Amino acid sequence: MEILEKLENQIDNFANHRIGKLPAPDVESYFLERETKINDERVKVLRDTLSIIRNDHSSLLTHISAMIAALGITLIVFQEERVTQFFIFIEMISYTLLAIACVISIRHKGGRVPLEKGLSTIEDYYLHYLRRRYLYILCSNGVIITTIVFLLTILIHLIALIFTMT
Numbered sequence: 001m002e003i004l005e006k007l008e009n010q011i012d013n014f015a016n017h018r019i020g021k022l023p024a025p026d027v028e029s030y031f032l033e034r035e036t037k038i039n040d041e042r043v044k045v046l047r048d049t050l051s052i053i054r055n056d057h058s059s060l061l062t063h064i065s066a067m068i069a070a071l072g073i074t075l076i077v078f079q080e081e082r083v084t085q086f087f088i089f090i091e092m093i094s095y096t097l098l099a100i101a102c103v104i105s106i107r108h109k110g111g112r113v114p115l116e117k118g119l120s121t122i123e124d125y126y127l128h129y130l131r132r133r134y135l136y137i138l139c140s141n142g143v144i145i146t147t148i149v150f151l152l153t154i155l156i157h158l159i160a161l162i163f164t165m166t
Contacts, residue, residue: 008104015131022134027126042122046129053132054106060139061102064095067147071095078157087153094146098139105135 025033031042071092078084 004104007100011101011104011135012131015134016127019127019130019134024130027123030126043125046125050129050132053129053136056136057102057106057139060136060143061099061106063143063147064099064102067143067150068092068095068099071150074154081157084153084157087149091146091150091153094142094149098142098146101135101139101142105132105139 031045034045071088075085075088075092078088
């Protein structure tokens with residue numbers, strides 16, 4: 001468990017560093033848009049949003065698992081093609097790293113964060129939400145890019161196969 005906690009901390013540190021550079025709304029602006037004024041309502045909004053993000057991570061994880069399986073089959077089909085295999089291995093590594101990020105974000109402590117009274121606690125919880133949201137966007141974009149690369153790898157290989165058959 002200690003290794004997993006260290007990995008979580010590294011991912012959180014990375015996300016904290018990145019969200020500091022993003023134009024995210026401050027905590028007051030975020031809640032004004034949602035017309036929530038009472039801390040209890042704010043906690044509920046953040047919990048509900050974090051739940052949605054966890055569900056989205058689960059969906060990404062399902063896609064990643066299916067793509068890793070497809071890549072494994074593709075590896076067998078193109079076993080004679082070293083260049084294609086190289087791209088498939090890179091894609092498998094990419095999907096594996098994305099899967100690790102998704103799993104850590106899903107299991108991350110945060111579903112029931114005990115809140116003390118005061119704005120700073122809401123701000124801490126909001127920062128937690130921003131980290132999860134950033135990780136979801138990062139994972140989502142990574143999955144999209146890796147899937148496009150996979151499809152292009154297959155398409156280019158099939159086009160090359162057509163030209164070698166004629």
